[in-house]
Amino acid sequence: MPKPPEVPVHRIRDGVDPVPELCRTAAQTPLVRDDGPGANDWVVTGREEVRAVLGDAQRFTTRPPAETAEASRRLVEPGNLLQYDPPEHTRLRQMLTPEFTVRRMRRMEPLIEKIVEDRLDVLERAGKPADLMRHFARPVPGLVGCALVGVPRDDQAELARTLDIRSSGRAKRNIQAMKAFNAYMVRMVAQRRRAPGDDLLSMLILGHGEQLDDRELGGVCASLVAGGFENAAEMLALGTLVLLEHPDQLQLLRERPELMDRAVEELLRHVSVVSTASPRTALADVLMGDQVIKAGDLVDVSLFAANRIQPPGAPPDRFDVTREQTNHLAFGHGIHFCVGAALARMELRIAYAALLRRFPDLRLAVPLGELRFRPLAPQYGLEALPVTW
Numbered sequence: 001m002p003k004p005p006e007v008p009v010h011r012i013r014d015g016v017d018p019v020p021e022l023c024r025t026a027a028q029t030p031l032v033r034d035d036g037p038g039a040n041d042w043v044v045t046g047r048e049e050v051r052a053v054l055g056d057a058q059r060f061t062t063r064p065p066a067e068t069a070e071a072s073r074r075l076v077e078p079g080n081l082l083q084y085d086p087p088e089h090t091r092l093r094q095m096l097t098p099e100f101t102v103r104r105m106r107r108m109e110p111l112i113e114k115i116v117e118d119r120l121d122v123l124e125r126a127g128k129p130a131d132l133m134r135h136f137a138r139p140v141p142g143l144v145g146c147a148l149v150g151v152p153r154d155d156q157a158e159l160a161r162t163l164d165i166r167s168s169g170r171a172k173r174n175i176q177a178m179k180a181f182n183a184y185m186v187r188m189v190a191q192r193r194r195a196p197g198d199d200l201l202s203m204l205i206l207g208h209g210e211q212l213d214d215r216e217l218g219g220v221c222a223s224l225v226a227g228g229f230e231n232a233a234e235m236l237a238l239g240t241l242v243l244l245e246h247p248d249q250l251q252l253l254r255e256r257p258e259l260m261d262r263a264v265e266e267l268l269r270h271v272s273v274v275s276t277a278s279p280r281t282a283l284a285d286v287l288m289g290d291q292v293i294k295a296g297d298l299v300d301v302s303l304f305a306a307n308r309i310q311p312p313g314a315p316p317d318r319f320d321v322t323r324e325q326t327n328h329l330a331f332g333h334g335i336h337f338c339v340g341a342a343l344a345r346m347e348l349r350i351a352y353a354a355l356l357r358r359f360p361d362l363r364l365a366v367p368l369g370e371l372r373f374r375p376l377a378p379q380y381g382l383e384a385l386p387v388t389w
Helices: 020-028 047-054 069-075 088-100 102-106 109-126 132-137 139-149 153-166 171-194 200-208 214-244 247-255 257-271 303-308 341-358
Strands: 031-033 042-044 280-282 286-288 291-293 298-301 386-388
Touching: 031 291, 042 047, 047 298, 047 303, 088 102, 088 200, 088 214, 088 341, 102 341, 109 132, 109 139, 109 341, 132 139, 132 214, 139 153, 139 200, 139 214, 139 341, 153 171, 153 214, 171 200, 171 214, 200 214, 214 247, 214 257, 214 341, 247 257, 247 341, 257 303, 257 341
Parallel strands: 042 298
Antiparallel strands: 031 042, 280 298, 286 291
16 A cells, blocks of 8 residues: 555644644545654544444553563553453443443532632633633633542642643653652542542442552542543633634524533534544454554554544535534543543533633634644643633
């Protein structure tokens, strides 16, 4: 097969849209051999091919690659579901799933509404122009995550700073912050074992405490809080930016607030803050189309391309808040589908609606070209989002 155009590994977006190189590559083939320095062996961009890889936990693993299976298991972060295979993944998932049903998440709705309104007060008091990232987009999911697992109020500010550093994209500081964050969660597990409350961590201890040690329980909570914080923070900021850059869609949403659920799904699809799913390693030879992914090959799965790039002959992709819900891949697919999806959807719905109500004439305070994006961070996002009203 002729070598396809170069896959842009570090720059696949222009703002929130795909760069032309990625569109051309995806149009030519849904499965690309990537021979660049430090790159994985394959990049999957086609929607059906992405689903096939993510849905096949028997032939693709998310465990960190290593020389031996035992060494790979030792590299797994305790409690991080994204790095677990069945049956260990199944065991942890079955413990967590009952705590994340839509009905149980609704119990958090009043608390989320209060957190959102409090942060909008802070944003308004900051005066215009104000940084939406600093005063709203980052604090809201951080506070929601802390409330979910039961972090004491006195510790929340310090933990939020640690989360900010952890998501900065700077490797050395990121690793240090991640260790500090995980260590805090392990200490909190020991405290909750002595005095459980009514939070998620306490429910896990009361229901499954004998089956999980402190490191694994702490790791579960750390990955839930950190993942929810990073993804939701960037979604709140980038989603707001997308709405401001599509005034016709924003006006439609103001006139028809019943469209908010559809708008949230469309923003999740359109933004896709997690550009690439956790890398997979093939456990066996896999025939995909007319190509063979060999056992041991690494595979990058582009959620962004699968969500945004239309197949040849299809109408161009556009942002549409009236779109009927599609099976987008912003939360992944298969056994690693985001366990906190119901909470994330509710959080985004409440936050976007409250922001638009409070500031009916919200707008960017700087030209679009002056915004600084973070293409190398784990979640695509913004350094800051200056707004005025």
